[in-house]
Amino acid sequence: MEKDILLDQIDRVLSSRVSRRGFVQTAGALTALAGIESILPGYARPQTGSSAARPYALEPRMEGGTAVYDLDIAEHRIPIAGRSATAVTINGTVPGPLLHLYEGQDALLRVSNQLHEDTSIHWHGLILPPEMDGVPGVSFPGILPGQTFEYRIPLRQHGTYWYHSHSGLQEQVGHYGPLIIKPEGGYPYQFDREYTIVLSDWTFEDPYQVLQNLKKQGNYYNRQRLTLIDFFRQVGRIGLGPAFRDRLMWDQMRMDPTDVMDITGATYTYLMNGLAPAENWTGLFQPGERVLLHFINSGAASYFDVRIPGLPMTVVQVSGQYVQPVETDEFRIASAETYDVIIEPQDRPYTVFGESMDRSGYARGTLTPREGLTAPVPSLRKRPLLTMADMGMDHGVMGEGGSMSMDHGSMSMPAAPAAAAGVHDMMAMTPAVTQAAGTAPHDMSAMAAGAQTGDTAKYAIAGIVRTQGLRPPGTLPGMLEHEPDIHAPENAAVPMMVQSRMSHPGMGLGTDGWRVLAYTDLRALEPRQGFRAPDRELELHLTGNMERFMWSINGVPFKDAELIRFNYGERLRLTLVNDTMMNHPMHLHGMWLELENGQGELIPRVHTVNVQPAERLSMLIDVDAPGMWAFHCHILYHMEVGMFRVVEVLRPGEESIEPGATEGHD
Amino acid sequence: MTKSVLCSARGLIWFAASLCALMVGTSRSVEAQGLGLADLRHMMDWGNASLILFDQLEYAPTTDDRPISLDAIAWYGGARNRLWLRAEGEQLTATEGGEGEIQLSYGRLITPFFDALAGVRVDQTWGEKSATRAHLALGLAGLAPGRFEFSPSVFLSQDGDLSGRVEAEYQVLITQQLIAAPEVGVDVALQDVPEWGVGSGIGEAEAGLRLRYEFRREFAPYLGYSWSRRFGETARLAREHGESVTEGALVAGIRIWR
Numbered sequence: 001m002e003k004d005i006l007l008d009q010i011d012r013v014l015s016s017r018v019s020r021r022g023f024v025q026t027a028g029a030l031t032a033l034a035g036i037e038s039i040l041p042g043y044a045r046p047q048t049g050s051s052a053a054r055p056y057a058l059e060p061r062m063e064g065g066t067a068v069y070d071l072d073i074a075e076h077r078i079p080i081a082g083r084s085a086t087a088v089t090i091n092g093t094v095p096g097p098l099l100h101l102y103e104g105q106d107a108l109l110r111v112s113n114q115l116h117e118d119t120s121i122h123w124h125g126l127i128l129p130p131e132m133d134g135v136p137g138v139s140f141p142g143i144l145p146g147q148t149f150e151y152r153i154p155l156r157q158h159g160t161y162w163y164h165s166h167s168g169l170q171e172q173v174g175h176y177g178p179l180i181i182k183p184e185g186g187y188p189y190q191f192d193r194e195y196t197i198v199l200s201d202w203t204f205e206d207p208y209q210v211l212q213n214l215k216k217q218g219n220y221y222n223r224q225r226l227t228l229i230d231f232f233r234q235v236g237r238i239g240l241g242p243a244f245r246d247r248l249m250w251d252q253m254r255m256d257p258t259d260v261m262d263i264t265g266a267t268y269t270y271l272m273n274g275l276a277p278a279e280n281w282t283g284l285f286q287p288g289e290r291v292l293l294h295f296i297n298s299g300a301a302s303y304f305d306v307r308i309p310g311l312p313m314t315v316v317q318v319s320g321q322y323v324q325p326v327e328t329d330e331f332r333i334a335s336a337e338t339y340d341v342i343i344e345p346q347d348r349p350y351t352v353f354g355e356s357m358d359r360s361g362y363a364r365g366t367l368t369p370r371e372g373l374t375a376p377v378p379s380l381r382k383r384p385l386l387t388m389a390d391m392g393m394d395h396g397v398m399g400e401g402g403s404m405s406m407d408h409g410s411m412s413m414p415a416a417p418a419a420a421a422g423v424h425d426m427m428a429m430t431p432a433v434t435q436a437a438g439t440a441p442h443d444m445s446a447m448a449a450g451a452q453t454g455d456t457a458k459y460a461i462a463g464i465v466r467t468q469g470l471r472p473p474g475t476l477p478g479m480l481e482h483e484p485d486i487h488a489p490e491n492a493a494v495p496m497m498v499q500s501r502m503s504h505p506g507m508g509l510g511t512d513g514w515r516v517l518a519y520t521d522l523r524a525l526e527p528r529q530g531f532r533a534p535d536r537e538l539e540l541h542l543t544g545n546m547e548r549f550m551w552s553i554n555g556v557p558f559k560d561a562e563l564i565r566f567n568y569g570e571r572l573r574l575t576l577v578n579d580t581m582m583n584h585p586m587h588l589h590g591m592w593l594e595l596e597n598g599q600g601e602l603i604p605r606v607h608t609v610n611v612q613p614a615e616r617l618s619m620l621i622d623v624d625a626p627g628m629w630a631f632h633c634h635i636l637y638h639m640e641v642g643m644f645r646v647v648e649v650l651r652p653g654e655e656s657i658e659p660g661a662t663e664g665h666d
Numbered sequence: 667m668t669k670s671v672l673c674s675a676r677g678l679i680w681f682a683a684s685l686c687a688l689m690v691g692t693s694r695s696v697e698a699q700g701l702g703l704a705d706l707r708h709m710m711d712w713g714n715a716s717l718i719l720f721d722q723l724e725y726a727p728t729t730d731d732r733p734i735s736l737d738a739i740a741w742y743g744g745a746r747n748r749l750w751l752r753a754e755g756e757q758l759t760a761t762e763g764g765e766g767e768i769q770l771s772y773g774r775l776i777t778p779f780f781d782a783l784a785g786v787r788v789d790q791t792w793g794e795k796s797a798t799r800a801h802l803a804l805g806l807a808g809l810a811p812g813r814f815e816f817s818p819s820v821f822l823s824q825d826g827d828l829s830g831r832v833e834a835e836y837q838v839l840i841t842q843q844l845i846a847a848p849e850v851g852v853d854v855a856l857q858d859v860p861e862w863g864v865g866s867g868i869g870e871a872e873a874g875l876r877l878r879y880e881f882r883r884e885f886a887p888y889l890g891y892s893w894s895r896r897f898g899e900t901a902r903l904a905r906e907h908g909e910s911v912t913e914g915a916l917v918a919g920i921r922i923w924r
Contacts, residue, residue, distance in 0.1 A: 118700065137709075141700020168709075213883075215715040215745075216923075220883060227839040251813035254779055489746070492778040545778050547809060550712060550745045557745075559711040628703075641712045641745075646703065657703065 054273035054281060055178055055198055058097035066106045069099060071121070073143075073165075073175065074114035080202050081269045081276035087174035088115065088165070094274045095198045095298060096163070096177025103158040103184040109151040111143055118142040118167050121151070122589070123179065124336060125161040125320050125607040128153045130627025133589050135166045138628050138646055142167060158183035159320025160294040160338045162198070169207040171636055172300040176200065180294060181320075188525060189316050189325065191292035191342055195283045199306075199333065199354045199363050201268040201299040202276075211549075211637055214262055218546040221266045224360065224383045225258050226250075253493060255581060257385040258358075259546060260507065262582075262637060263301045265361025270302065272354065272363040280374065281365035287347035291367070292316075294340050297333040300636040303357035303583065303610075305332050305509060306339070308350050308367070309378055313341035315517060319606035322525035329514035332357065332506045334585035334610035336634040349373035357508065357583070359383040384508025390581050392482070392495025392614035459483040460498045460577045460616060462541035462554040470573060473533045474600040476500040476520075477575060477616050487555025487579065491543035494579045495614035502597050506583065506612060519595060519610075523602040528594065531601040534573035534620055538564075542611060542633070542643070544580040549641060551580075551633065557642025563658050564631065564647045566623040575618040578611040584638065585610045588647070590629035593619040608634055626651050712745040717923060722876070724919025726892065731758040735917075736766075746775045750783055750807075763793025769803050780808030787821055789862070797861065800824045810834070828856040829864070843880045849873070858899055863907070865899020878921055886921045 060067035076089045090096025101107055113119045120142050122134035132151050136142030143149040158181045165175035178196045203210060213220040226247070234243040250257050275281040285291050293313075297304055307313075307330040314325045317340035325342075333339055333354075349368035356362060359380045366374050455478035456469035462483070471478070479499035486494045502519035509516045544551040553561065566572055574593070576586060587608040594603045596618045603620065611617060626649045633643040648656060701709070722737040735756035741748045750773045755766025771785025787803040790796075805819030814836040821829045835849035851872040855864045876890030893914040896904050901911045 137701035137703050137706025141702070144700055212715055215712070216717050217883065223842050225839055225842065227841050229841065248812075252811045254809050254811060254813050486778075489775045489778045547779060548745050548775070557711065559707045640710060642710065644710055 054275065055095045055098045055196055056091075056093055057100060058091070059100055060107070063108070066108050067101055068108045069110065071096070071109060071111045072114055073111060073119045073121075075116075078174075080204075080271070080274070081279070083204065085202070085204060088119075088170050089174055090177050094174035094176075095200065096175070098177065098196050099163070099179045101155055101179070101181045103155055103181055105155050107151070107153045107155055109153065110148055111151065112148040113143040113145055116145055118144055119170060119175070120149075120165055120167045121163050122166040123151070123153065123161065123163050124587070125159070125338070126153060126155075126179075127157055127590065127592070127625070130590060130625065130629065133629065135589065135630045138630050155181055157181060157320065159317055159322075160196075160296065160340050161320050162296045162298055162336075162338065164298065166630070169211070169300070169636060169640060171298075172201075172203065172207040172210075174202075176298040178294065178296050178298075188322060189292075189342060190290060192289035193285055194292040194294065195367075196273070196294040196296065197281075197352065197365065198271075198273050198296045198298050199302075199304050200271045200274075200297075201263070201302040202271050203263070203267045203269075205267055207300075207636075210263060210267065211640065214549045214637065218262075218549050219256060219259065221262065221264045222256070222258060222358075223264065223266045224358065225256060253391075254547070255386070255391075255493065256546075257387075258383065259386065259581060260358035260384060261301070261303070261356065261360070262546075262549075262635070264358055265356060268302065268356075268361060270299075270304075270354065270356060270361050270363035272352065272365040275365070277362060277364040277377070281352075282371070283365065283367045284371065285345055285367060285369060287345070287369050289345070291343050291345060292340060293343065293352075294338065295333055296338045297335050299335050301335065301638075303332060303334050303506075303585075304354035304363060305330055305357060306352070306354050307331075307378075307514075308343060308352050309375070311343050311345055311350050312515075313343055315339055315341050315522075318522055318604060319608060321605045323604055324523045324525055324602070326517065326521050326523075327515070328517040328521070330505075330509065330512075331517035332509060332610070334583065334608065334634070335636075336585055336587055336608040337606075337610070343367075345369070349375040351375040351377050353378055355380060357384075357506070359508070381508070381512070386507065386581055386613065389501075390495075390507065390613035391493075392497040392499070455480060460541070461485075461539060462487060462543075462577070462579075464539050466537040466539070467535070470534055470537055473531060473573075473620055474594075474596055474598070474603045476502065476596065476598045477618050480616060482577075482579070485555075487541065487543045487552075490545060490550050490552045490555040490557065491541075491579055492545040492547065493581075498577050498614055498616035500617055501612045501615040502595075502617060504612070506610070519604075520597045520599070522595070522597060522604040523599045524604050527601040528603050528605075530622070531603065532571055535570045536567070537573040537575055537618070539575040539577065540564075540645075541577045541579045542584050542586070544582065544638070544643070546580075546582070549637075551638040551641050551643035553643060553645055558644040558646075559642060561645055563656065564645050565656070566621070566647055566649045568623055568626055568649050568651045570623045572621045572623050573618050574621055575616065576609070576611050577616045578613055581613045583610055583612055584643070585634040586632070587634045588621070588629065588631045590625040590627065590647075590649075591621050591623065593621060595619055623649055625649055626654070628657065714742065714744055716740070716742040719921075719923035721921055722917075722919055723922070724888075724890070724917040725759075726915040726917045729913065729915045730760060731763075732760045733758050733764075741773065743773075748773045748781065750781075750785070758793070761793060763791070765789070765791040771803060771805070773807070777808070779810070780806050782806055783819075799862070801829075812836075823859070825859075827859050827864075829869075830854045844877070845880060845886070846875060846877050848875045855900075860903055863900065863903045863909075865897075865901075865903060867899065868897045869900035870894060870896050874917075876917070876919070876921075884923050888919055888921060890917045890919070891915070892917050 060069050077084050078087050087094050111121050120134045120136050133139040161179045163179050164171045178198050269276050272281040312327050314327050316325050347369050352365040354363035460480040460482050482494045505516040505518045541554050543555045585608050592605045595606050629647045631645045631647050632639045718740040720738045725734050733756040738753045740751040750771045752769040757764040767789045769787040771783040773781040773783045776782045783805045785803050787801040790798050801821035801823045803821050807817040810816035814834050816834050818832045831853050833851040838846040853869040855866050858866050872894040874892040876888045878886040878888035880886040895912045
């Protein structure tokens with residue numbers, strides 16, 4: 001059945017035009033053409049009028065069954081957003097070339113460093129030997145200037161991935177590119193055409209200067225703070241008293257409800273396949289075609305809310321893993337995530353819109369049946385504000401009393417006095433405001449599931465290891481109170497209660513009258529083989545202090561942290577609690593994260609998971625990869641200042657590289 | 667006088683050292699052998715940063731003394747441990763006189779929002795009467811609940827006199843760039859120190875409101891009004907010297923940092 005689909009596709013591909021790079025290697029004449037083009041740096045290539053050739057597809061050279069790529073990392077001046085910029089390029093372009101590989105192949109990737117500093121490539125999402133993972137100091141020493149490193153990777157998976165530097169802040173200055181591994185048995189869905197859409201962020205500032213600015217002033221790039229004018233508007237909406245109390249509450253906590261992103265459109269130009277919104281990346285299609293779009297967020301510190309107005313999208317793959325097709329109108333893509341969607345456009349142009357989570361800017365492109373057409377570009381929505389839910393303060397009564405209406409929307413005014421009665425006084429402070437600010441509703445099903453399956457713990461405790469009373473695999477975690485320790489001073493404050501927020505698509509989403517994807521919508525295509533209960537649970541807390549731009553895990557920055565020990569062969573539940581008021585895309589190298597989203601054995605697998613503020617979520621890990629692996633926040637600047645850990649997977653009898661106490665070892 | 671010179675020299679040395687350290691801190695050196703885990707721990711870290719902020723650098727043209735005044739803060743160091751320099755002073759343009767103080771402290775982040783500071787403060791007056799004195803200084807600086815900058819300090823002078831000061835400032839964003847900053851400050855003393863014009867009890871209270879426009883984050887000219895009042899023995903000493911007890915002045919200035 002799948003073979004049929006594949007043959008069908010190849011058939012279609014062979015009778016199509018050059019733009020379908022994905023399959024050109026099957027046609028000799030076209031391969032030659034593609035080959036010539038791909039050795040030229042991007043800026044030197046002839047402009048065909050269409051930017052659909054971005055990112056530039058690069059076919060491997062086959063040497064005795066091994067797919068070989070030569071990748072040159074070098075600094076080049078290239079045009080970005082119409083200005084001349086100095087970028088770290090891969091084979092001359094930003095993003096780097098689109099690498100096409102096949103499942104079952106062995107890949108040899110020769111990476112030459114032509115920079116004056118160390119570099120590296122990490123193959124994001126690939127399951128590979130630890131020494132090929134590309135994290136300097138963890139997997140290997142890095143690639144020194146003038147050196148060439150040969151990555152040898154047996155490809156035993158398929159899907160949409162990407163690659164990027166793991167050295168310093170190089171990823172911010174262009175060192176990233178897409179990577180697609182074709183499935184051995186063909187796709188389980190049909191499409192006529194495919195485009196890779198790499199979303200990213202560019203700054204003309206030196207990224208180290210960006211970091212220095214943030215260290216001096218955490219809100220340096222936030223140009224959407226609440227003003228007196230906002231206050232008067234709020235007074236008009238909800239009255240003087242509630243508006244004043246709301247402002248007072250945030251001031252009391254020394255938190256800023258507009259603190260959504262550290263780095264914003266104030267310095268960022270958001271790119272789609274390396275092109276600024278005005279440059280309008282364009283992809284062509286023929287009406288009636290099914291088009292597969294591979295979305296990759298290569299942004300160093302950006303979240304994009306992706307939609308194609310007028311066109312529903314069917315999500316078929318997340319993190320390179322098939323999911324049961326789910327139709328949506330919008331999805332949030334966290335830094336380092338990938339989403340594959342299929343669309344069926346009509347005979348008209350469409351805008352592909354990637355709006356920054358804080359609404360400070362957008363990446364934009366066009367899909368059109370004919371060259372030169374464009375569709376209206378939506379205006380930016382109002383920037384979202386953090387709410388009580390982001391502090392874990394809007395649901396205390398649920399856990400305690402459970403007598404409240406399950407309709408979250410009605411929870412504002414009438415419910416508040418009850419809440420004030422005993423549980424959380426903060427809540428009573430701003431009953432009306434919670435609603436007025438557009439509270440992110442929690443999903444009751446998530447809570448119900450948590451309640452049913454029962455976490456036996458009472459407190460969310462950083463670093464704790466549990467082996468008893470673990471809830472069934474695949475279920476959502478329950479709601480817990482945060483432990484008294486707030487991890488100060490590395491961490492500014494903790495949520496009162498933490499719980500699953502997976503059924504909510506995220507701040508600022510879900511109130512526009514269209515469908516938005518949530519993690520709970522994701523179901524694996526097939527039941528997970530060997531799906532079983534965890535042996536052990538390890539809980540880690542994501543911590544930070546925005547005033548100082550300090551970011552850490554369990555209140556300890558990487559510099560002072562011990563290794564995290566996973567036991568080889570165990571089935572581990574990794575529970576993450578976000579104690580901060582920002583979203584963090586957490587990425588584990590070397591092993592899949594099975595995201596416990598309430599779908600039981602249809603558990604989706606990811607390499608990167610976004611953890612919302614005040615969220616408690618868990619993942620199951622088959623600890624099957626001995627070696628040292630990085631685990632970190634994929635917001636580049638959070639990682640750089642300490643939101644990073646090294647996980648050590650030891651076989652029985654093996655000696656730790658840093659013997660002594662380790663986090664998460666009982 | 668020698669003391670003040672010495673202190674200024676120290677300040678300069680500190681300042682120069684900080685700048686050098688800043689330059690070193692921002693240029694990364696990579697070892698030729700590549701990186702090990704220990705190197706990564708060292709590199710993937712908050713590291714060091716520095717700030718030099720002239721919070722107020724202003725002129726009060728309508729008063730008799732027409733002073734140019736300065737209120738500045740600088741720090742260098744990591745996320746938790748920093749070297750702080752605080753300077754305040756005014757130079758009268760109507761006469762040759764002026765006064766200034768400089769405070770050098772070690773600061774450590776003790777709560778998420780507050781640094782504890784310990785160091786020395788040196789006061790200096792010049793012009794008609796010239797005098798110098800030094801203090802030990804202990805204090806806090808940070809963001810208080812209510813989101814206002816709050817810094818209480820206590821000082822023990824070389825003569826054993828104990829005094830204190832509390833300062834608070836709040837930022838009101840009218841727009842993203844137009845910002846009103848009200849501030850208050852109160853000086854208190856335990857002893858009379860007539861040679862420095864200080865009476866015991868509440869000595870002087872200051873309040874100000876400055877409206878700045880941030881062309882860039884780092885560059886904001888402002889207009890404001892600054893008011894001060896002396897109390898009790900301090901007021902009496904001021905009157906004795908022919909100084910006013912209550913002053914109010916329009917100020918024009920600039921707030922810059924890097």
